Amino acid sequence: xxxxxxxxxxxxxxxxxxxxxxxxxxxxxxxxxxxxxxxxxxxxxxxxxxxxxxxxxxxxxxxxxxxxxxxxxxxxxxxxxxxxxxxxxxxxxxxxxxxxxxxxxxxxxxxxxxxxxxxxxxxxxxxxxxxxxxxxxxxxxxxxxxxxxxxxxxxxxxxxxxxxxxxxxxxxxxxxxxxxxxxxxxxxxxxxxxxxxxxxxxxxxxxxxxxxxxxxxxxxxxxxxxxxxxxxxxxxxxxxxxxxxxxxxxxxxxxxxxxxxxxxxxxxxxxxxxxxxxxxxxxxxxxxxxxxxxxxxxxxxxxxxxxxxxxxxxxxxxxxxxxxxxxxxxxxxxxxxxxxxxxxxxxxxxxxxxxxxxxx
Amino acid sequence: xxxxxxxxxxxxxxxxxxxxxxxxxxxxxxxxxxxxxxxxxxxxxxxxxxxxxxxxxxxxxxxxxxxxxxxxxxxxxxxxxxxxxxxxxxxxxxxxxxxxxxxxxxxxxxxxxxxxxxxxxxxxxxxxxxxxxxxxxxxxxxxxxxxxxxxxxxxxxxxxxxxxxxxxxxxxxxxxxxxxxxxxxxxxxxxxxxxxxxxxxxxxxxxxxxxxxxxxxxxxxxxxxxxxxxxxxxxxxxxxxxxxxxxxxxxxxxxxxxxxxxxxxxxxxxxxxxxx
Numbered sequence: 194x195x196x197x198x199x200x201x202x203x204x205x206x207x208x209x210x211x212x213x214x215x216x217x218x219x220x221x222x223x224x225x226x227x228x229x230x231x232x233x234x235x236x237x238x239x240x241x242x243x244x245x246x247x248x249x250x251x252x253x254x255x256x257x258x259x260x261x262x263x264x265x266x267x268x269x270x271x272x273x274x275x276x277x278x279x280x281x282x283x284x285x286x287x288x289x290x291x292x293x294x295x296x297x298x299x300x301x302x303x304x305x306x307x308x309x310x311x312x313x314x315x316x317x318x319x320x321x322x323x324x325x326x327x328x329x330x331x332x333x334x335x336x337x338x339x340x341x342x343x344x345x346x347x348x349x350x351x352x353x354x355x356x357x358x359x360x361x362x363x364x365x366x367x368x369x370x371x372x373x374x375x376x377x378x379x380x381x382x383x384x385x386x387x388x389x390x391x392x393x394x395x396x397x398x399x400x401x402x403x404x405x406x407x408x409x410x411x412x413x414x415x416x417x418x419x420x421x422x423x424x425x426x427x428x429x430x431x432x433x434x435x436x437x438x439x440x441x442x443x444x445x446x447x448x449x450x451x452x453x454x455x456x457x458x459x460x461x462x463x464x465x466x467x468x469x470x471x472x473x474x475x476x477x478x479x480x481x482x483x484x485x486x487x488x489x490x491x492x493x494x495x496x497x498x499x500x501x502x503x504x505x506x507x508x509x510x511x512x513x514x515x516x517x518x519x520x521x522x523x524x525x526x527x528x529x530x531x532x533x534x535x536x537x538x539x540x541x542x543x544x545x546x547x548x549x550x551x552x553x
Numbered sequence: 554x555x556x557x558x559x560x561x562x563x564x565x566x567x568x569x570x571x572x573x574x575x576x577x578x579x580x581x582x583x584x585x586x587x588x589x590x591x592x593x594x595x596x597x598x599x600x601x602x603x604x605x606x607x608x609x610x611x612x613x614x615x616x617x618x619x620x621x622x623x624x625x626x627x628x629x630x631x632x633x634x635x636x637x638x639x640x641x642x643x644x645x646x647x648x649x650x651x652x653x654x655x656x657x658x659x660x661x662x663x664x665x666x667x668x669x670x671x672x673x674x675x676x677x678x679x680x681x682x683x684x685x686x687x688x689x690x691x692x693x694x695x696x697x698x699x700x701x702x703x704x705x706x707x708x709x710x711x712x713x714x715x716x717x718x719x720x721x722x723x724x725x726x727x728x729x730x731x732x733x734x735x736x737x738x739x740x741x742x743x744x745x746x747x748x749x750x751x752x753x754x755x756x757x758x759x760x761x762x763x764x765x766x767x768x769x770x771x772x773x774x775x776x777x778x779x780x781x782x783x784x785x786x787x788x789x790x791x792x793x794x795x796x797x798x799x800x801x802x803x804x805x806x807x808x809x810x811x812x813x814x815x816x817x818x819x820x821x822x823x824x825x826x827x828x829x
Contacts, residue, residue, distance in 0.1 A: 232825055279826055284661045286822060304565070307664035319659040324580060335572050336665055 221257040222388060222420050223281065228254045228290035230276050230444075250276040252444035253290070260387070261418040263410075265435035267425060267528065273444040274424040278390050281422070282312055295387060308337060311381030315393030318377055320365045326376050327361040330383060337384040344383060351379035354409050371402030378406065382413060389413070391423040395430055407433050432521065442532050456497035461527045464520040465493040465504060470513035478507040489515075497522055562666060569665035573673035581678055588679060595682030603628055603690060606754070617758035622697035623786055624756060629691025630710075630778040631753035634717025635746065636684035642722045644674045645729035646739050652732055655826055668817055671729065698786070706785050709799060713785075716802035717777035721746060723809035724772075726817055733820030749774045757783070758791050765792055773809065776802040 230251040238244040251273040258264055266274055279285040281294055283303030292299060297306045312319065320329040334344045352358055355375040365373060374394065381389060391410075395403045411434060413419050425431060431438055431452065438455055440448035448455055456463075465481065468490050475483035476491055481504055485492040495504055501519050508514060581588050606628065610621040619627070648671045651657040660670045700706065728742025735741075749768075757765055757779045768774040769792065781799035783790055790796065 276826075279658065282662050284658050285824070285826055303661065304562075304664050304666060307662055310662070312662040314659065317656055317659060319662065321576075324576070328576065328580070332572060332576050336569060336663055 222260040222262075222295060223256075223258040223422070224291070224293045225257070225277075226255050226291040228277070228280060228292055229288045230273070230280060230285060231288040249444050251280070251287075254441070254444070254446050255290075256439060256446060256449055258420060258422065260420055261414070262437060263414050263421040263435050264423070265425065265431035265438040266422055266441065267428070267431060267438060268441040268447075269528075269532075272441045274441055275392055276444075277441070278312075278392050278422070278424065282310060282390060283307070308384065309387050311384070311386035311389040313374075313377050313381045313389070313391045313394055315374065315391070315396040318365060318373055320373070320376060320380055322366050323364055325362045325364050326357065326368075326379075329365065329376075330361075330380060333380055333383050339384050343385065347383050347385065348379070351382060354412065355379055356405065371398045374398060374402065374406065375409075378409065382419075385417065386419065388420040388422065391421065391425075393424055393426065395425060395427050403427070403429075410434060440528055440531065448531060453498065455527055455531070456522060458531050461497045461522040461530060462494040463497045463501065463522060465495060465501060465508070466518045466520060467491050467493065467508055467512070467514060468516040470515055473512065476508060476512060478504060478511070480504055480507075566666040566669040570669040570673045573670065574676045577673070577676040578678055591679040592682045595679050596686050597682075599632065599683050599686040603686075617756040618788075619756040619758070622694045624754070625690050625694035626698060626786065627756065627778060627782055628754040629687050629689075629694055630713060630717065630782060631750050632687030633684055633691060634687075634714050634777050635721050635750040636680065636687050637714070637718035638721035638725060639746075640677075640680040640684060641718075642672050642725040643680060644672055644676060645725040646742070647671075647674060648729045649732040649736060649739050652824065653736060657824065658826055661824075667821060668726070672726075700785065701787065705800075709781050709785055713778055713781035713799070713802055716781075716806040719806035720773065720777050720802075720809050721750070723806070723813035724749070726810075726813035730813065730816035730820035733823050745772065745774070749777070753778050762792065769794070773805045776805040 228251055229249065232248045232250055234246045234248050236244045236246065254273075254277065266277070268274055276285065280287050280292060281299060283299030283301075283306055286300040294306060295309055297309075299306050320326065321332065324332075330348060333339075339347075352361070355378065357372075357375060357379060360368060360372055360376065363372075365376065368376060378391075378394065389410075394410075395406055398406065407430065410421060410423075414421050414434075421434075423430065423434070436451060438448070438450070438452055439446060440455070448458060464484070467476070470489065472489050473491075475486055476493060477483070478493070480499065481493040481495040483491055484494045493504070493508075495501070505517060508517070603625070606624060607621065609616070610624075614620070616624055648657070651660070651671070657667075657671075660667055660674075663670065724742065724745045728738055728746070731738035731742070752760070752768075753774065757775070765775065769776075769780070776799075780790070780794075781802050784796045784799035790798070
């Protein structure tokens with residue numbers, strides 16, 4: 194039995210929202226149309242006077258995510274990433290626009306939607322601080338009414354893949370950040386959610402924990418077709434997990450597409466690192482320029498959108514080649530280049546051309 | 554299809570409340586000695602509180618025309634009603650902190666009503682101490698009072714305890730709701746809950762008429778025990794109101810609960826979370 198056929202939410206009589214229960218609908222799973230969120234910030238201005246100010250944290254965002262997709266949601270601090278996630282989960286009520294997740298309006302039917310989604314906040318735990326993981330999970334099981342066999346199967350899988358075996362009897366407050374994060378991710382997946390939101394899931398983790406988390410997410414997505422939306426500051430997360438990336442800045446979507454397209458828009462360059470047999474003067478091949486020489490090793494920059502194959506062939510043809518590798522550009526630079534272009538932004542970035550006043 | 558039926562929601566809420574409470578009780582019982590000490594401490598503090606009143610009566614025979622047994626009746630009813638509300642909903646005070654630091658978010662993504670989660674959060678069984686003390690005192694007063702136990706008087710005693718608990722509970726929820734707007738509303742709420750229960754332990758006759766009018770018609774704390782108790786004890790209402798008004802306590806309690814529920818919903822909709 195696959196994990197989606199009986200999510201336990203059909204028992205309360207709500208399965209008439211346009212989605213067949215087999216989970217293979219082609220409809221868009223997450224739909225946003227012109228979503229806005231305006232915060233009213235009150236500041237003390239003098240003894241009794243208060244100043245009211247409106248902050249547009251999210252300023253007219255529209256996108257669609259089909260079922261089973263894994264999407265990265267990135268942008269600078271205060272761009273509106275977390276605010277978007279909070280609206281998607283029903284924590285915050287949008288100030289304008291239309292929003293549907295699995296056909297449900299999150300802010301109107303928050304608790305009903307909650308059975309079908311999993312949420313992980315990198316900055317805070319959804320587990321019970323004073324309880325061992327095992328007790329937290331048992332409570333989650335009863336809250337979500339997860340059938341016994343499914344609960345045991347899911348828990349076993351999480352324990353194995355996330356390496357939680359030794360941690361089940363430790364109170365959450367005694368766990369390290371990496372352990373707690375793994376515990377949180379497991380808790381969010383016990384009820385087989387159809388979509389998983391992760392807000393900074395790798396923040397503050399060491400390299401090993403990061404790799405574990407990424408591997409697990411990839412597996413969950415591949416095996417169960419779980420839709421995943423994650424925000425992150427670590428762009429390796431995106432590189433390794435997401436085919437599609439959305440960039441948000443000042444509450445507006447400024448890019449939505451593949452990682453390669455992001456490079457093209459930003460006009461970024463990849464690097465070909467070649468090891469030659471001996472020290473030689475800078476290599477000269479068409480379509481690339483040598484940016485650095487260090488003994489027999491040389492670095493050649495070429496447009497990220499171009500293919501590396503002809504370049505490699507040209508180098509191998511004219512030089513005594515020992516080894517080579519291609520390095521992707523730092524996406525942080527790519528985004529910076531896209532957000533602050535020297536010239537006019539190209540197609541895809543056009544929506545971000547007019548900027549509003551942001552929250553900071 | 555809008556919200557689930559109110560009845561289903563109420564059931565879900567109570568079920569979740571019971572689940573979370575059971576978990577906290579289990580985790581409390583892991584440290585049994587610690588729990589017993591805390592519960593006894595809670596009980597002893599409340600007992601000493603009444604000892605002060607008893608000592609006062611060694612110098613006077615009546616307080617505002619009420620005997621020691623009658624004051625004990627007021628004390629017991631108010632203490633038990635408040636104790637029940639405090640046990641069930643005392644955790645509402647913590648919601649302010651959760652709103653400020655944004656940890657309310659983690660409760661909002663669970664498939665159970667938020668009020669149930671907040672109310673059951675860190676459920677403290679030690680608060681039983683206050684109920685035990687209130688009930689013992691009430692029991693003692695009943696053995697000493699010379700009351701004409703007509704059926705309506707017999708019914709009114711448990712009815713007033715329940716209504717009183719609901720009224721105090723509504724004040725807890727109302728206080729929690731206001732914390733969505735004013736971050737320090739819990740202090741105001743404390744003055745109505747803790748302050749209210751202290752006031753209700755004394756005979757209404759010792760207070761000014763303005764105050765009595767206030768707690769009868771504005772914030773109906775007088776319905777917790779004063780108005781029903783006046784009828785049970787066969788005493789006239791200081792404001793000249795008829796005795797049957799004590800029987801309206803359940804209606805007043807339901808009204809309070811409805812107002813508190815609406816305020817909570819409104820508060821939740823204004824929730825802005827925090828930055829990250």
